[in-house]
Amino acid sequence: MLHYFDPGKSSFDPNRDLGTPASPSETLVSVSIDGTAISVPEGTSVMRAAALAGITIPKLCASDNLEAFGSCRLCAVQIEGRRGYPASCTTPVAEGMQVTTQNGKLAKLRRNIMELYISDHPLDCLTCPANGNCELQDMAGAVGLREVRYGFSGENHLDAETDDSNPYFSFDPSKCIVCSRCVRACAEVQGTFALTIDGRGFDSKVSPGQNQSFMDSECVSCGACVQACPTSTLMEKSVIEAGQPEHSVITTCAYCGVGCSFKAEMKGDQLVRMVPYKGGDANHGHSCIKGRFAFGYTTHQDRIKEPMIRDSIDQPWRVVSWDEAIGFAARRLKETQAKYGRESIGGITSSRCTNEETFLVQKLIRAAFGNNNTDTCARVCHSPTGYGLKTTLGESAGTQTFDSVMKADTVLVIGANPTDAHPVFGSQIRRRLRQGATLIVADPRRIDLLKTPHADRTMHLALTPGTNVALVNSLAHVVVTEGLEDKAFIEARCEPAAYNAWRAFIAEQRNSPEAMEAVTGVPAEQVRKAARAYATAGNGAIYYGLGVTEHSQGSTMVMGIANLAMATGNIGREGVGVNPLRGQNNVQGSCDMGSFPHELPGYQHVADDTVRGHFEQVWGVKLDNEPGLRIPNMFDAAIAGSFKALYVQGEDIAQSDPNIQHVEAALRSLDCLIVQDIFLNETAKYAHVLLPGSTFLEKNGTFTNAERRINRVRKVVPPLAGKEDWEVTVALSNALGYPMNYTHPSEIMDEIALLTPTFTGVSYEKLERLGSIQWPCNDQFPDGTPTMHTLDFPIGRGHFAITEYVATNERTNRRFPLLLTTGRVLTQYNVGAQTRRTDNSLWHEEDILEIHPSDAEVRGVQEGDWLGISSRAGHTVLRAKISDRMLPGVVFTTFHHPSSGANVVTTDNSDWATNCPEYKVTAVQVEKVSQPSEWQRNFQTFDKRQQAYLEQSQDESASALK
Amino acid sequence: MSDQQLQNLIKMINQISANNLHHGDETATAEIVATHLKKFWARSMKAQIIDYAEHGGAELSPISKLAVERLKA
Numbered sequence A: 001m002l003h004y005f006d007p008g009k010s011s012f013d014p015n016r017d018l019g020t021p022a023s024p025s026e027t028l029v030s031v032s033i034d035g036t037a038i039s040v041p042e043g044t045s046v047m048r049a050a051a052l053a054g055i056t057i058p059k060l061c062a063s064d065n066l067e068a069f070g071s072c073r074l075c076a077v078q079i080e081g082r083r084g085y086p087a088s089c090t091t092p093v094a095e096g097m098q099v100t101t102q103n104g105k106l107a108k109l110r111r112n113i114m115e116l117y118i119s120d121h122p123l124d125c126l127t128c129p130a131n132g133n134c135e136l137q138d139m140a141g142a143v144g145l146r147e148v149r150y151g152f153s154g155e156n157h158l159d160a161e162t163d164d165s166n167p168y169f170s171f172d173p174s175k176c177i178v179c180s181r182c183v184r185a186c187a188e189v190q191g192t193f194a195l196t197i198d199g200r201g202f203d204s205k206v207s208p209g210q211n212q213s214f215m216d217s218e219c220v221s222c223g224a225c226v227q228a229c230p231t232s233t234l235m236e237k238s239v240i241e242a243g244q245p246e247h248s249v250i251t252t253c254a255y256c257g258v259g260c261s262f263k264a265e266m267k268g269d270q271l272v273r274m275v276p277y278k279g280g281d282a283n284h285g286h287s288c289i290k291g292r293f294a295f296g297y298t299t300h301q302d303r304i305k306e307p308m309i310r311d312s313i314d315q316p317w318r319v320v321s322w323d324e325a326i327g328f329a330a331r332r333l334k335e336t337q338a339k340y341g342r343e344s345i346g347g348i349t350s351s352r353c354t355n356e357e358t359f360l361v362q363k364l365i366r367a368a369f370g371n372n373n374t375d376t377c378a379r380v381c382h383s384p385t386g387y388g389l390k391t392t393l394g395e396s397a398g399t400q401t402f403d404s405v406m407k408a409d410t411v412l413v414i415g416a417n418p419t420d421a422h423p424v425f426g427s428q429i430r431r432r433l434r435q436g437a438t439l440i441v442a443d444p445r446r447i448d449l450l451k452t453p454h455a456d457r458t459m460h461l462a463l464t465p466g467t468n469v470a471l472v473n474s475l476a477h478v479v480v481t482e483g484l485e486d487k488a489f490i491e492a493r494c495e496p497a498a499y500n501a502w503r504a505f506i507a508e509q510r511n512s513p514e515a516m517e518a519v520t521g522v523p524a525e526q527v528r529k530a531a532r533a534y535a536t537a538g539n540g541a542i543y544y545g546l547g548v549t550e551h552s553q554g555s556t557m558v559m560g561i562a563n564l565a566m567a568t569g570n571i572g573r574e575g576v577g578v579n580p581l582r583g584q585n586n587v588q589g590s591c592d593m594g595s596f597p598h599e600l601p602g603y604q605h606v607a608d609d610t611v612r613g614h615f616e617q618v619w620g621v622k623l624d625n626e627p628g629l630r631i632p633n634m635f636d637a638a639i640a641g642s643f644k645a646l647y648v649q650g651e652d653i654a655q656s657d658p659n660i661q662h663v664e665a666a667l668r669s670l671d672c673l674i675v676q677d678i679f680l681n682e683t684a685k686y687a688h689v690l691l692p693g694s695t696f697l698e699k700n701g702t703f704t705n706a707e708r709r710i711n712r713v714r715k716v717v718p719p720l721a722g723k724e725d726w727e728v729t730v731a732l733s734n735a736l737g738y739p740m741n742y743t744h745p746s747e748i749m750d751e752i753a754l755l756t757p758t759f760t761g762v763s764y765e766k767l768e769r770l771g772s773i774q775w776p777c778n779d780q781f782p783d784g785t786p787t788m789h790t791l792d793f794p795i796g797r798g799h800f801a802i803t804e805y806v807a808t809n810e811r812t813n814r815r816f817p818l819l820l821t822t823g824r825v826l827t828q829y830n831v832g833a834q835t836r837r838t839d840n841s842l843w844h845e846e847d848i849l850e851i852h853p854s855d856a857e858v859r860g861v862q863e864g865d866w867l868g869i870s871s872r873a874g875h876t877v878l879r880a881k882i883s884d885r886m887l888p889g890v891v892f893t894t895f896h897h898p899s900s901g902a903n904v905v906t907t908d909n910s911d912w913a914t915n916c917p918e919y920k921v922t923a924v925q926v927e928k929v930s931q932p933s934e935w936q937r938n939f940q941t942f943d944k945r946q947q948a949y950l951e952q953s954q955d956e957s958a959s960a961l962k
Numbered sequence B: 001m002s003d004q005q006l007q008n009l010i011k012m013i014n015q016i017s018a019n020n021l022h023h024g025d026e027t028a029t030a031e032i033v034a035t036h037l038k039k040f041w042a043r044s045m046k047a048q049i050i051d052y053a054e055h056g057g058a059e060l061s062p063i064s065k066l067a068v069e070r071l072k073a
């Protein structure tokens, strides 16, 4: 007998559709299907049981990522002792059941059903874009359909009009069989509920919203419906254009910290479409618009295709060979060090590049530059997470898997907007909320997660920006004073002295919700209710984002969150935990790989002699035992004249960093700026050396997502300019006289494993075997660690940290009466260099300023007006959008477009511990204006000039070839 | 060293001091601040703040001053 324990994640081929979802039950039931005995978990459908036994039952409306629906009846079977022909997708197995899936009667029944379907279906299979990959076609073949007796002259839908409004997929209702898979995918998988079946019986049809077009509806273009559709009704336009792909490679999305796995489906060396991969443990076959559709930038004409150099930024570029560019860069770096000293140069690693590439850049800096002036853009997003979690829990990383949320009873989301910034995980939270979990959102904005259908147990703590610590302290105060602590956990797992000190502090009256109400603006009773819901739910899970870290007390807040989780025992098992939602795809990885100036890979401090000794031995050089400069320190030093050269891989500090005018001044003061990127980004406009970067499709490596999951990135096309990013770093290092001899990223990973205690068990061979690995992966946890801190903390006992609330200096006053906070939207990614070069821009053409109706009214502002926004740092102009998502007194914008200059306004205030900028709080004034700001006008002039330099160089290189 | 660079260092150290002060225990806080600087500040930054403190350190908060004393040790 075949024995299957089928917990969803299994050794089955993820490319197969088993018809209905796995049942979580541990009780096994034995059945016989066409004489094959098999035992499966209770609750499994007959269809899935058959599929597990290797027997395929015809189906149209079922798919194993959707609940069974039972509408097409094609999957009918016969069951001994039961009457009629039950649908196998909706019938659960029962002990001793005997099932027949094929006989004459069933065949006839199925043929009749197919005949009905086909009589209302255009027979243009040969020219249909789904030809060769259509389930309707397959089923017609499978049931042996030979004739259609009804003819095609009756009433039909054959001339229904196609909806082409979405740039990525089309909707051709004439091919629709009304199986409702798309409707269910939108509801169950994505959680958006944009589609409905309109009408009844023959008149029923699929419709987005209230008979709107896709573009005008609620649709967020995740693609789940397209994937679910068994016909060509919903179809990727890229497939309609290019035809069906012929091979595919599994790789990882390069957009956000969810780290979705995709099948890159190819036709020769052309990428036809990206399809989320069911075998991916982060996304289980779901995706969002960015990973699914926004890959057009990889072949965009703006890609930098050749290395270029120039002596000064007021000159046009010269296109040169790789050797010449690398030689030029190395010479400049050496000259700078000779003139200004060893510490006068540094580098910035990328949170978009692979682990291997990031590791090499920091190695280059430490070993070849001979200093620790390495930093990464995580400085401006999650550096407080590193500091705060390391201090309290002992490891700079989230504690759970994404799947863990399916066991959470209360989900507390602080300063994060998962449905926009981490969409696939946002969908998963929504799934859990629909099952009945309680949601608490602490955020100044009413984020979309609060709009989840069927989630009536929601609370919104709409706090004033900048008062996070006051809020988390008052939550903890309620836990402690109302006796909601998990005493057993604290006693067994936490350091007693620190705990007692913390307890005394947090119990003080000044931390009570009543006392803090005046600060946070959140009614005390709401705080008490939320604290009780989190502490007593059973499993309470915290998810937080940049709304926590990007504050002057970012690190304190992270520690406050960890305190709260420890005090309630919400650490160390599934369904609980403290989870930072990482912005860019490899923020976790770039931090792990030693990008920070004080830490070698694996968060090992540079002053630790034993650790450093180990690195020195493997790398064969002496290493500096003092921390280097962080990004803001580098800028200050550049302006002061002691920091003169910088190597930037895949980052755009001139757009993403706060107080842009300060950054621009710093970049202008450099003697040598080397930028390695796929586009002429804002930073590259200040560069002397421009080295072409490669996209994630053009290289091998790994990314680490927000759940510490190491995923493989696989090359599907050759790098446009001939070199993968790690190869460029290798060349630069060799030119500097420090030899690097890697021939494949797997060798770099072997070195990482050798030097990083949490990575000792990681290798490409194991990644191939397991699909992905969550670090720590070592002798103790050979297959990785899905849930951290189950038995103890890396520092032994958990450390409660005192978290005094200290108000930020950035306060509103008469001159700047509003608070500006910044964030992102679903369709755009970070500085937008990639997504702006795709059709995603149809959703977000420009950055706008959201302002509350009451603030708009006093200023006489109408929707669409030009608004001047000034802070003590600078002034910019954006268009107004009136929105009551914000609290009165708070305005919001994004920074996806460089010319909007949102970061001209943000200040250089930063987190006290890590210098992570305070993007989330800037005091501003807003008024109606008639023209762009001075900065914007200068920006345009400078931008034009730099673009002209680029074009000039390309013309020259083209004529040189002739 | 530019004026602005020094101003930023002063702002940073004072902010670290303010965020670690608990119940007015200045000695304990100064110790925490000094440890923080040792662990996270670059050599040149430490040298600059020490130099500034030695020339009066007018804008350093009392705790920051104590912390720089400890940094020298």
Ligand code: SF4
Pocket: A182, A185, A186, A190, A192, A193, A194, A195, A208, A218, A219, A220, A221, A222, A223, A224, A225, A226
């Ligand atoms: S693309 Fe996604 S959101 Fe849009 S209708 Fe399809 S499933 Fe729903």
Ligand code: SF4
Pocket: A175, A176, A177, A178, A179, A180, A181, A182, A183, A206, A228, A229, A230, A231, A233, A234
């Ligand atoms: S559009 Fe596709 S998935 Fe949706 S009902 Fe029609 S055939 Fe089924």
Ligand code: SF4
Pocket: A253, A254, A255, A256, A257, A258, A259, A260, A283, A287, A288, A289, A290, A291, A292, A422, A423, A424, A425
């Ligand atoms: S959720 Fe993130 S990782 Fe997944 S497809 Fe979207 S952008 Fe890519």
Ligand code: FES
Pocket: A058, A059, A060, A061, A062, A069, A070, A071, A072, A073, A074, A075, A076, A087, A088, A089, A090
């Ligand atoms: S697949 Fe079972 S009823 Fe459609």
